[in-house]
Amino acid sequence: MADSTSDPLALWQKMIGEMEKGFNAFANQAMSSPQFSKAMNQASGATAGAQRQLSDLMEKYLLTMNLPSRAQMVGMSERLQSIEGQLNEIKALLLQMNAMSGITRDSIAATPRPPRTKRPPPASPGAQK
Amino acid sequence: MNAPAGLDLASLPDRIQSEVQRAIQRSVKGVEYFASSGPSLGSTPKDILNVRGTMNLYHYRPQTDEIYRVPVLIVMATTNRGYILDLVPGQSFIEFLLTRGYDVYMLDWSAPRPEEKKLRMEDYVLDFIPDCVRHVQQDSGETDVSVIGYCFGGVLSLLYGSIFHDGPMKNLICFTTPIDFREMKLFSNFSDRRYFDVDHLVDSIGNVPPEMILSSFEMLRPASRAASQVQLWENIWNDEYVKSYRMFDRWATDTLPLAGEYFRAITKDLMWDNKLYDGTMSVGGRAADLANIKVPILHAVAEHDHIVPYDAAKHLIPKVGSEDKEEVMLKGGHVSLVAGANAIKRLWPKLDSWLGERST
Secondary structure (H helix, E strand, O other), X not given: OOOOOOOHHHHHHHHHHHHHHHHHHHHHHHHOOHHHHHHHHHHHHHHHHHHHHHHHHHHHXXXXXXXXXXXXXXXXXXXXXXXXXXXXXXXXXXXHHHHHOOOOHHHHHOOOOOOOXXXXXXXXXXXXX | OOOOOOOOHHHHHHHHHHHXXXXXXXXXXXXXXXXXXXXXXXXOOEEEEEEEXXXXXXXXXXXXXXXXXXXXXXXXXXXXXXXXXXXXXXXXXXXXXXXXXXXXXXXXXXXXXXXXXXXXXXXXHHHHHHHHHHHHHHHHOOOOEEEEXXXXXXXXXXXHHHHOOOOOEEEEEEEOOOOOHHHOHHXXXXXXXXXXXXXXXXXXXXXXXXXXXXXXXXOOOOOXXXXXXXXXXXXXXXXXXXXXXXXXXXXXXXXXXEOHHHHHHHHHHHHHOOHHHHOOOEEOOEEOOHHHOXXXXXXXXXXXXXXOOHHHXXXXXXXXXXXXXXXXXXXOOOOOOOOOHHHHHOHHHHHHHHHHOOOO
């Protein structure tokens, strides 16, 4: 096996690894400064503001085009969520009724749950905790 | 002309031949890479027990003839999907627990919908987790429940455990859980209160988009994505490497948005005021002092964690009120601690030996 000092591939991989570490360390140092935080947050604040304005504009545009607005879609989503919730309630109620009548979820699925009797295996001699 | 020191001329033809073969393989496999989908993740058989908006509670079907008495509820971090703990058969933490005889449940998150931007820390700690614990109790027929929290799932589990300290949590296991948020140096600087207007952000966009969460993670190691793509190209002839790359890459980029109000609370209470570390944290007016936690607790931290450095995580064990408590530091990073080859060898057996004797 070629040693790492003569293997061009190993040298290349080592160089990539070192470059990655070096760049990460350099960037981390630069990003630790308050100036970086200030610049980054100014940029993202401006983006958030622009996003909001765009969103308002789109809302008006959709209204003009006689298309459902975001608020209407959210309303529909809420109704769907409410239907989902009611379905879950019905499911829970059915399970309760089954339990009261002696039919358990296990018996419905015909796969009984294993007993809760497992004990940890004995520690091997000399094993450390 | 002499060969450079250390260069073995006799092996050079073999080396060249091997490199040529790999170059051909790279071209063939490179086409396959783009033409095929990645491995199917999170496929351990499970049933949905409860779904409510962003909250999903799963029960994994037991795989042994007998199981431990105490069921286990895994609380996933709100920024990422739970399938990191259930990658593929043979590399799944969930599968490992099932084959070791645990009854496993998972509280996983889906992307909060726009109308869920109003979810607060209270909703997560005082509603979602207790609701899931109740479902686990009801489904398993057991009162006691062990909780495992990964990363911010650990923070939520700690807040839950410190408020509901009279039970029913029997054991608590945290993976890479931050306590001192000032020690998460870059995140702390990104969210510097002098420059970061969290109110403006949340009021403008509602839920914090996943791209923003992903960028903030990637900025911690800005060169690593490019370097990993170079490594992928070098190893694209190696099916195992490619499979592993695709699994982790898919998970890492599958980041979830965060509910706006919840993000506001994390920023103000944890990043700015460091209340969990100071012992002044409260959720919905209820004190969440870590000293209230008295149950057995294990905290697993990673030696090379660039997201939650050890200095941010090391305070957990000293601050909880438990007598039976242990911190274990293992080789690996924030993700390789819990998933992948390192985890199979190190964390999982350790967790099994710790939790098994406390689950009867």
